[in-house]
Amino acid sequence: MASTTAPEPAVRISGLTKSFGPLVAVDRLDLTVARGEVVAFLGPNGAGKSTTLDVVLGFSRADAGTVTVLGDAPARAVRDGRVGAVLQAGGLLPDLTVRQTLDVVASLQCSTPDVEAVIAQTRLSGLLRRKVGKCSGGEVQRIRLALALLPRPELLVLDEPTTGMDVTARADFWETMREATAQGRAILFATHYLTEAADFADRIVIIDRGRLVADGSVDEIRALGEGTTVTASWPGLSGEPELREALAPVAGSLLTVSVHGEHVELRTTAADDVARLLLTATPAVHLGISALSLDDVFTELVAQEPDAAPAP
Ligand SMILES: Nc1ncnc2c1ncn2[C@@H]1O[C@H](COP(=O)(O)OP(=O)(O)OP(=O)(O)O)[C@@H](O)[C@H]1O
Structure with missing residues (x-):
C-alpha cells in the first residue's frame, strides 16, 4: 500500500531469484529505483x-524474493496504467498509420490521454500519416515510447530500447527521452551501451550471471576500476621481460602489463612514477596517461566474477 508520507520506491526488488530449469537466470538480486530516479541496467548477454524486467512488468513471477512496483504488485501497477514499457518486439500493426496507432491505443485507456502532447514530446508530428510498417527502427521505438507515455506512467521500463539503431538514431532517441521524461518520472532501462548509461542515468546497476556486481553513480562505478592507464612506444623493445626489468623500482604499483610489439600498456597505481621512469630510464616515447574508461571498468567487473556459470 502506498503511504501518503513516504511513498514506496518506484521499484523495490529484494532477493529476486528466477530459474529456468537448472539455469539460475537471476540470483538473489536486490535493486531499488527511487521515485524520479533514472537507472541504467547493464550486464553482458544472458546476465x-x-x-x-519481465518480473518487474508482471510478465513472469519470481521463484523467490519480492518485487513491488510503486508499492503494488507488478501486474497490478501495470494494469492500473502506472507503468509504461518500451520493449523490443511485437505489439504494433504495420498497416496502421502512426496517428491511427496512437488513437487506437489512447481509446483503450481508462483516463483520457493527451495524445497531442505526447506527439509533441516524442517528435512524431511529421510521421503521423506514415504507416508503422514503413517507419525506420528508430522511428518505431519513438512510437513505442509515445504509446508507453500515453497513460502518463509514474515509471517507465525500457528493455534495450536503442538496440540496432545507428549512432544518430540513438542520440535522437535519448534526446526525445530527455524531453519526454523531464516531468521527473522514474526510469529503469536495460542497455548494452555504456555511453548512454553514463549520459542519461543517475545511477548504473551492473549484473552478471544473475548477480549484482556494482550499483552506483557513474563516478562511483568508474572509481571501482583501480589505477590509471599508461601507454608508450618503446622502439626496439624485445618483450615484456625487458619492460618489467626496467620498471622493477615501481613493480609494486603495476596492476597489469601488456606489450604488443613496441606498444606498451600498463595499469598502475603510481602513474607519475611509472611515467618518469619510462621517460628517463628507457627509450620509451609518446607517453600517454589516462583514467580508466567506463568500458574498462565494466569489462573488469563482469570478468572477475569468481563463480563458474552454470552449464548451459
Ligand atoms: N524462457 C526462458 N527459458 C529458458 N531460459 C531462458 C528463458 N529466458 C531467459 N533464459 C536464459 O536466462 C538467462 C538470462 O537471460 P536474459 O534474457 O534475462 O539476459 P539479458 O541480460 O537480458 O541478455 P541480453 O543482453 O542478451 O538480452 C540466459 O541464459 C537465457 O538464455
Missing part, C-alpha cells in the same frame, strides 16, 4: 536483465 538476467530481461528476466528481471
Whole structure:
C-alpha cells in the first residue's frame, strides 16, 4: 500500500531469484529505483536483465524474493496504467498509420490521454500519416515510447530500447527521452551501451550471471576500476621481460602489463612514477596517461566474477 508520507520506491526488488530449469537466470538480486530516479541496467548477454524486467512488468513471477512496483504488485501497477514499457518486439500493426496507432491505443485507456502532447514530446508530428510498417527502427521505438507515455506512467521500463539503431538514431532517441521524461518520472532501462548509461542515468546497476556486481553513480562505478592507464612506444623493445626489468623500482604499483610489439600498456597505481621512469630510464616515447574508461571498468567487473556459470 502506498503511504501518503513516504511513498514506496518506484521499484523495490529484494532477493529476486528466477530459474529456468537448472539455469539460475537471476540470483538473489536486490535493486531499488527511487521515485524520479533514472537507472541504467547493464550486464553482458544472458546476465538476467530481461528476466528481471519481465518480473518487474508482471510478465513472469519470481521463484523467490519480492518485487513491488510503486508499492503494488507488478501486474497490478501495470494494469492500473502506472507503468509504461518500451520493449523490443511485437505489439504494433504495420498497416496502421502512426496517428491511427496512437488513437487506437489512447481509446483503450481508462483516463483520457493527451495524445497531442505526447506527439509533441516524442517528435512524431511529421510521421503521423506514415504507416508503422514503413517507419525506420528508430522511428518505431519513438512510437513505442509515445504509446508507453500515453497513460502518463509514474515509471517507465525500457528493455534495450536503442538496440540496432545507428549512432544518430540513438542520440535522437535519448534526446526525445530527455524531453519526454523531464516531468521527473522514474526510469529503469536495460542497455548494452555504456555511453548512454553514463549520459542519461543517475545511477548504473551492473549484473552478471544473475548477480549484482556494482550499483552506483557513474563516478562511483568508474572509481571501482583501480589505477590509471599508461601507454608508450618503446622502439626496439624485445618483450615484456625487458619492460618489467626496467620498471622493477615501481613493480609494486603495476596492476597489469601488456606489450604488443613496441606498444606498451600498463595499469598502475603510481602513474607519475611509472611515467618518469619510462621517460628517463628507457627509450620509451609518446607517453600517454589516462583514467580508466567506463568500458574498462565494466569489462573488469563482469570478468572477475569468481563463480563458474552454470552449464548451459
Ligand atoms: N524462457 C526462458 N527459458 C529458458 N531460459 C531462458 C528463458 N529466458 C531467459 N533464459 C536464459 O536466462 C538467462 C538470462 O537471460 P536474459 O534474457 O534475462 O539476459 P539479458 O541480460 O537480458 O541478455 P541480453 O543482453 O542478451 O538480452 C540466459 O541464459 C537465457 O538464455
